[in-house]
Amino acid sequence: KANIMDFEVQSVIGRGKHAKVVLCKHNKTGRAYAIKVLLKSKKDPNAEILTENSMIESLILRQMAHPFIVTLYSAFQGKERLYLVMEYVSGGELYFHVSQYGRFEESRAHFYAAEIVLALEYLHAKNIVFCDLKLENIMLSRTGHVKLTDFGMARQLDATGRWYIDRNCTLEYMAPEVLLGAPFHFTSDWWSFGIVLFEMISGYHPFYCEDRERICELITTGVVEYPETVSAPARDLMRGLFVRNAEKRLGRAGHAARHHAYFQGVDWDAVLNLRPPPFVPELTNECDIRFFDEQFTSEPVNDWTPVRPSMLMSPTEAESRFTNFSYNAHPLV
Incomplete structure (x- = not known):
């Protein structure tokens, strides 16, 4: 199963109240993905709601197969964070x-x-x-x-x-x-x-x-x-x-x-069937971030990715805390 150590973080590309979205490259394939990272925090007064929302997001996205809805490739967790691996939509918001x-x-x-x-x-x-x-x-x-x-x-x-x-x-x-x-x-x-x-x-x-x-x-x-x-x-x-x-x-x-x-x-x-669009973003490569706000892309990424294997969780340990969160139907290729 996938884990965050399989990816190299390139940039922060989005942020909400309780999550960040980071652009990552898969270490083996070099393919770009957007990974939504949510902190697990029992001290947060909204922790229960956030947990429910992340679980529901994972469950709903895995049902999606539509050209105008983002694709979820994988969902997994570490000891401190939840991760949703999605397609990188490089044209920006x-x-x-x-x-x-x-x-x-x-x-x-x-x-x-x-x-x-x-x-x-x-x-x-x-x-x-x-x-x-x-x-x-x-x-x-x-x-x-x-x-x-x-x-x-x-x-x-x-x-x-x-x-x-x-x-x-x-x-x-x-x-x-x-x-x-x-x-x-x-x-x-x-x-x-x-x-x-x-x-x-x-x-x-x-x-x-x-x-x-x-x-x-x-x-x-x-x-x-x-x-x-x-x-x-x-x-x-x-x-x-x-x-x-x-x-x-x-x-x-x-x-x-x-x-x-x-x-x-x-x-x-x-x-x-994807008729020709009126505008096509000009991108130089798969990891181009020109259509994302600098308030995000200028943020440091170190605080949002683990650097130690000890921050990972075994599949058994993960499922005992967030049942049915994990998902790995699409190969990360």
Whole structure:
């Protein structure tokens, strides 16, 4: 089975509250991978939640086989950390591209939107709610196609078809019903999709404010103002996605977003088969990190990788602490 000593860390490429993502090369094959590293900390007041999230992320990702969702290759652990070995999506986050280069032309946003629609439909067909759709969790592959990443907040719904989320999800993308205490459902993902589409086309968030209480107020009662650059079909699509009554929101059962006029003429089979993209990242090699923020890539990597074999765990010891976390279905070649 794989362990962290099989890899050479190249750079930090992402960071959250309780985890980092590092770019690594496999020692034997030289192939690049993105490894999400989560600290085990019994002292952390959120330790139980973090453990549950990491377990669920591993279980959900191993079910995924879709061109617009990141691939999980392996999951293992050491005495102090959990590791998720995923494909390295070298084109960077959509957030990086919008923040560094400005809003997208609507034709480019339309291209990505169609791919995101298929990814969400795939998840929902498996009874999975993504729960944290945002520009930071949508990345570009080296061939110019989207990949949904970071399934730490995702959940597979139970028989009730609903899930009450914790407050670790990103406030700015939460649907109004969730803020008001209702359970998360598929339609909540479609609200977040509307936010993502608005940001791609306009370059800014429709409800952003420095005051978090004011953000909540804007999400639940505010009026969305659309810039002149937004086309009429895009505006109408977002109006349907921003309906505050989840039972009447576009994306609910029988009212799929893909059937809206904004997507009229889209060949969905061509989308799934990776039609030519409007933008392909220029990369010099497999480990190119030019599309990742320097606030991450400038961080030291030493604190996040063990240098002693004693920090590893035997398979038996690992499974006794985090049952079913380990996964090794894909060969690391």
